[in-house]
Amino acid sequence: MAHLSRFLPSRRDYDGLRSSWKTDLLAGITVGIVALPLALAFGVSSGVGAEAGLITAVVAGLVAAVMGGSHVQVSGPTGAMVVVLAPVVATHGVGSIALVSLIAGLLVAILGISGLGRAVAFIPWPVVEGFTLGIAAIIFLQQVPMATGTAGIPGHNTLLAAVESASQATLPAVLQTLGVVVGVAAVMLLLPKLNKALPASLVAVLLATVAAELLQLDIPRIGALPHSLSAPSMPSLDPAALGGLLMPAVSIAILAAIESLLSARVAAGLVGPDGRPSGAYSPDRELMGQGLASVAAGFFGGMPATGAIARTAVNVRSGAKTRLAAIVHALVLLAIIYLAAGLVGKIPLAVLAGILMVTATRMVSRHTVTAIMRSTRADAFVFILTALITVAFDLIVAIEIGLVAAALFTLRKFATLSSVKREEIPGPHEEGDEHIALFRLDGAMFFGAAERVLQEISQVRDIQVAIIRLSQVRMLDATGAHMLVEVISALELRGVTVLLKGVQPQHLELVTNVGVIRSLRHHKHLFTSLPEAVEHARSHVLRNAAANA
Template structure:
């Protein structure tokens, strides 16, 4: 039996055996994170060492302060087009400031307990922009894979695609061979040596082949970016100013939004794999701290990495210490082996990112949503296309607006307002809509079944359904609202209009009012205007009250017999049997 070292919090039941498992998983994930960190940095338009700095600092801080026991943080593929766009528009120094501001926003989101709001983003939107980002990353690596020369990087997809087509005749066969070796190794090595990270093996094998056989015929990290220093950069606080904050608030929001989604999605994946539960607000706080500190050391924005988190779990991680160890491993590699990393060919990095893009594309889910041919399919396609051909900010904005419009339409379609009466054939005289006819409808009491949320998307239809059908002026209007779960201020406004108009000549009764709508009516004063005596828990009590307030003279001779009391009120007992026969027929 292993000795327990810690007994509380996220380390409850932690033992020496747990620590051993954390060391193993931390080392493995750290080794995987090194090539990914450099690749993500290069693809984002910055030097590869900045990706390593981010992996070290953000990786350690996210594990220490985040809300998931197993989360591995660092640079991710999802950020590539965002960061590249910021670099092209504002420059590297302003990217650091935008990253710092995004960290502050994430921290505030966590403190304000907004972590749970991320779940309200529709799947069609997240899959749409994730797949779009995957396409951008994949196509963006084609020049390095083929070794094209003279290719200029642009912010927009079509411009980059045009650059590839324009320079396709400059293919470097040495780059193509190097990239091919790395790709084949990544794809097939897991079958031969599953315990060793295949991207690392692919990187080492292809680098060795290129270094010994054709060292001068292929672009490397050193030739493109200079040698990678084996030290951490000096601490430097971002040069904030009011003008820069105004200029970069938009990019900061995009980074924070994407970082929140990615980190919480990764935490949810970890929960599913470990049957655990993360703290979403604490996770945002941890992400915020990491993204505020990392830019002070030259690092780029970071978030939770789904693939590395899954690898961490599969290799036996027991606590957040595995993430801390993963950062320390990367630091040790930087200090000891940085000069060797400069010899890595750019062609060796391309297949790694292409595999990342392929895995993050969510192609199976994309196809399923597309195949469904619903409104969600439309949102998916629009978000995807806008992400690829424009930018993530526009894509997510339009995608969310479309999703809200579609949701509003669906909710308004659910809203049903129909006249109803007690069914005499039912044992408990259940109030139903289908039995109301021209010859079977009380002239003095109008009962309406109201079903569905009474909100801005359905409120006008609700009002029109009632006002247009009351072409006569009944004495009592009874609204059965037991199936109205929610009411907003627009719904209250339309209900108020009905009540104020009808109350000029009659009485409004409401039965079965739920808690949330009741609170709204009380806050707006409409509850007091209607009068507490006009609210009933049960429809039967409301009907009994209504019958006491009828004009008895108008009941004499009435042949509708809408209620069981009508026979006595009309003075026509001999017509009751005839009415039942007509109704049954």
């Protein structure tokens, strides 16, 4: 019970509400206005529909605000989720999304309960940014059908689908839709330079919709929307289709967990109008809240949701301090459903395409790309590789390959920091010292460096005693310990006595279990000080000289 209580709402979630409720209220209204066109656009772009996007923003946004682990996170449909959902809709149909949302939500909640929330900290920055760049490219390409007034072509390769949709565009309809897209983009890019307080995306929606009505443009619109939320119901469960939906649900759950935690982590460092960061968050509770949010959205016919960094950033910069702001954002959208659904249905789809195209171009800043490309060749390669695989293949595969590539470069770096050096015997030279080799192992002795160390030590010739210093070894794994066994065995077979000096206390159990001590000629060939080891080595050389005399 004590463990589960960490995931439940408490009065501490609203500390400071008495002093911040006014700014929280205003921030929630602002975010709700900003979230409206995005919710509609992401719903349409995913193939589920504007209704599902709006329902998700309301239901998931409310549940995540109450149950999540961040006080300022705003949740709802996002661009990354659209990229994953579009092929699922194309393959299994719109009716499958509610069930997928339910399954994925349960998986995310289980990840939270199991305490895996902090695992996101192990994802390297170039992988995250490469993943984000790839998503941005896919989101931009997915808008081509709406921007050209053509029907979307189902397919997993977004680039080819965009090219084929553009080739089917006809005059004069394409000029009208492209004109709307350009007009929306111009408003969103220029309005913030004139007045940052105005919600550029909402102003663009209003102006473009009014213009389309006055000019009587014959272009596709959102269409009819419900005037109320439908009653929650259990998604239809088809055992035959369940097997085909399981893997997409797993991919969606992984993506939802990663995106939500990354958004919450970024939000914790964002600074509000008062110059203070928004504060800490609970990763495990955040996963639990996001999982429950997707489950709730599935019951209402919505789509999977995640934390949305763009809306969260607007929330923080608008002065939000408690969960009230995210709750108000959901209530604002709910009011729009009941009061303005008819007006929203008249919005041209090209308007949503323009909003998402501009949003996609803002997802990764030029400064970030420049910083990564100028960092190291390995990081730049991982960044580009992750982005290309995201566009060409699959989001989850991109993260996996990006992590593997980053890990390989890191291991390579560790391996270069590991070295074996032959040193001079300290003190005055004595007769027979030329038959003693003193080696010092530095850095990390692990599977990435073991083979090279083995080769360098084994190549030494014309010695009778080898002293191997281990006091500078900071990391040792089973492969590194086994390497020591092979080095000792190879030298002993050649008649070379091996002495070990300075085994770290934290490594003693490992070297004992792997058999390093057992491979020595005598258990007393393990020393804690270098003078003792050198003295013992000289005694061996003297005995060998006497025996050969």
